Amino acid sequence: MKRLVRYICACFLTLAALAVSAPGKAQDDASIRIDAPAPDFRLPTLAGEGKSLAQYRGKIVLVNFWASWCPYCREEMPSMDRLVKSFPKGNLVVVAVNVEKRVPERFRKLPFTFVFLSDANGLVQQTYGANRLPDTFIVDRKGVLRQRVTGGIAWDSPQVVAYLKSL
Template structure:
């Protein structure tokens, strides 16, 4: 009887281990398949599409590309200094950036430069608001056109693969950012 119990326990252990091993292998293959699926996604501005890549300069003349943040979750925020909802939103953006920058999350602020009086207004606003996240200048308006921005601010949430997971037109706050980020995990 004792040998039978040991054999049953041993057999159960092997079955459980086999099931665990099978689950591990299938989840690894599903991960590989999802990366392949991402490569086949259409580029666009709708949820579930790959976000259009762009390359713009920051106020120091340094080229910044969306591709620079591959593997990170990215909030792409289109804004202007004269826009009241943008001004209200910026402290929330800064706090969110500070809290999550070490967790592979970045905010890229895309200034709608053609709508500004001049570049110094943008620089003054950044200093006044003490913004430290990357801010680039859409001097020709090409990126805002590619992203079909019609309201200010507009924020796109991209997952680590560059897929659009959420889009907001109008100001959002810290709680909304956190809720969307939690939903992306």
Template sequence: MSWITSMTVKTMALAGLLVAGLAALAVDASAEPPQRGDMVKFVPASEDRSAPDTPFISADGEPIKLDSYRGKTVLVNFWATWCPPCVKELPSLDRLNAELADKNFEVVLVSIDRGGARVFEPFLEKLGIRELRSSADSKAALMRAFKAPGLPTTYLIGPDGTIKGRLVGDAEWDSAAAKELIMYYTSNS
């Protein structure tokens, strides 16, 4: 190989490394939310929109609004006892809340069961859900205000009260990918 060919090959290799390095910097600088695993189903909000102020019934049986969670990152999960994908993800939501609850984070379960707490409380107990209690939205007013397309649907609300995105369907909420996504929005809000 002549020295000109050798220099051309080395120059091209260096240029390739430079382009790869710049591409890596561009990915880091984009500040896109990390989405892998089940979190590829997470759809970031296209614009800042406050969470609805529609009242629902807290786990303590009192009327409440999502505004009372300001300052925390909140994962609002709409579910029902008769929804198999909802039931499938409940244990992972329970474990997630147990792990992140002291990090200014809270999972808010919102059941749309028409029978309210008398239906879902024994169900959660039987399922072994220990870290979470559910709120009630028996007429699905809050769910409609969010424009949730079905069950389960989970919304991530930032500490400022704005909707950061949603995930339709079930997910492994205690996975590394889910925690990474949640922490991204907790630290970038």
């Protein structure tokens, strides 16, 4: 019974998080709008290779702003990894944008299927208005920003998977 109650609560919280990010103006920044093109950016991977949002056109992209000191960020990462693995290879990408000046060494070799990027100067974080972590932006296959989810959620929940597959 406890499992059922926890599952129902998790489903409710997931839907509530998606509902808060309903179409219209994003919460923090007037330059970021739901149903408008997501601002492109180019950031280095943790190994120094440059990656841009535009290079993932044709795929669903979760742009996830996180920091190693954020417990909610760390808690949601395994569910994001399971989410990526539940989609056909290459159809969904998680771009994990770290907002710290320097990523701690233990986070440089995480076993997740993410693209880890570093936004050490905070310019992309500022562009997106991602001031509360974790803050995730869902970008569709055409590069249009579809949702914003502030706070950690179970990304592999059936409701989230169904929503993402509908994009």
